[in-house]
Amino acid sequence: MPRTAAILLAAGGSRRMRGAVSDKILAPLGGRPVFAHAAAAFMASGVADFYAIVYRDQRQMLALAACAPTPSVFVRGGRERQDSVMNALDALPSDVEYVFIHDCARPLVRPEQIATLHRIVRRHPAVVLAHRVTDTIKQRGRATSRDIQFTTGGLTPSRLKTLDRSRLWAMETPQVFAFRLIAKAYAHVRARKLQVTDDAAAVELLGAPVALLENLHPNPKLTGPSDLAYVDFLIGQAR
Numbered sequence: 001m002p003r004t005a006a007i008l009l010a011a012g013g014s015r016r017m018r019g020a021v022s023d024k025i026l027a028p029l030g031g032r033p034v035f036a037h038a039a040a041a042f043m044a045s046g047v048a049d050f051y052a053i054v055y056r057d058q059r060q061m062l063a064l065a066a067c068a069p070t071p072s073v074f075v076r077g078g079r080e081r082q083d084s085v086m087n088a089l090d091a092l093p094s095d096v097e098y099v100f101i102h103d104c105a106r107p108l109v110r111p112e113q114i115a116t117l118h119r120i121v122r123r124h125p126a127v128v129l130a131h132r133v134t135d136t137i138k139q140r141g142r143a144t145s146r147d148i149q150f151t152t153g154g155l156t157p158s159r160l161k162t163l164d165r166s167r168l169w170a171m172e173t174p175q176v177f178a179f180r181l182i183a184k185a186y187a188h189v190r191a192r193k194l195q196v197t198d199d200a201a202a203v204e205l206l207g208a209p210v211a212l213l214e215n216l217h218p219n220p221k222l223t224g225p226s227d228l229a230y231v232d233f234l235i236g237q238a239r
Contacts, residue, residue, distance in 0.1 A: 002097035004118065005179075006048035007088040010035055010064060010104045011056040011077025020225035023056070025104050026063050027228060030235035034222060036067040037107035037235070043069045045114035048100060052088040082196055086186050092179070098122075099182060101199045102174040105222040108234060109174060117176045117213055124211040125178035126203045131215045133168035169212055172219050175199045181208060 010025040021027040025035045032040075042048055051072040055061040061074050068074075075091045077084040085101060092099065098121050102109065113129060120127045141159040175198065177185075185202035188194075196202045200210045218234055220227060 002122075003050070003093070003095050004048050004098040004100070005050040005052060005092050005096045006042050006069075006100040006102065006174075007052045007054065007085065007092075008035070008038060008042070008102055008104050009054045009077075009081065009084055009088075010060065011054045011084050012081075012103075012105060013056070016223050017225055020228065023060060024222045024228070025056075026060065027222075029107060029228070029232045033063070033067060034107045035064055035104045038102060038104040038109060039067055039069050041109050041111050042100070042102070042114060044111035045118070046111075047114055047118040050093060050096065052091050054084045054088050080195075082186070082189060082202070085199060086190060089183055089186060096179045098176060099179050100174045100176045101182075103221060106173055106219050107222070107231060108217070108219050108238075110217060113213070113215065113217075114174060117174060120211060120213060121176045121178065124209070125181045126175075126200065126208060126210040127177075128175045128198075128200050128210055128212055129172045129215050129219065130169040130212045131172065131219075133165050133170055135165070137163045137165055137168060139163055171198050171200060172215060172221075173198075177203065181206075 014024045017024055026033045051069050052075050053064055053068055053072050054075050054077045055064055056077055073091050075088045078087050117127050117129065139161040141161065181203060182199060185206050188205060189196055189202050203210055220231060222228060222231060
């Protein structure tokens, strides 16, 4: 079996929680910390034989260790998400062939989804869990001088363009890659001092294709205070 590692990202600053919790990754949901739900899903899937857990500070690391999968290495997070991922990639064993990258602020990922991603990555070296966009999405253009004259408050009116939502997908995690591909992609990002918001974007910069696995189940990311109650409700419904 090819060796597979999982990078579990837990180093976010939780700034958009606006003080509702000091660390969303350790917030209790369904009787367990958020991190424990994501870690348990990976362990139940059985796909990874090594974990790199990216932590924020010493206090958090000690708390994460109580429910961390094994074998694990703890890696200090960087200034930005991409820095954290690069730190974790550098810490992986040299014989890893595939690597999952998961934001632990998404605690509802399912073991069967992880297993399916693992099967697909053997045929396609970049695979992302994603869902279709159902809202109508507008792209806002620059405001003209005429538009500015009629501004009455709030955002300046501007020309809008309606995007074809049949072609739009919202990215989630986990995302899984052939190790050589994602390592090359992030080396490219680092060398050129580029900015990416997810791992697939780093691969896109190389011109490499990315496969999408459609997710038909809720897998929201904990971002603001209202997300805590919503995800807690979903966990209760799943029991």
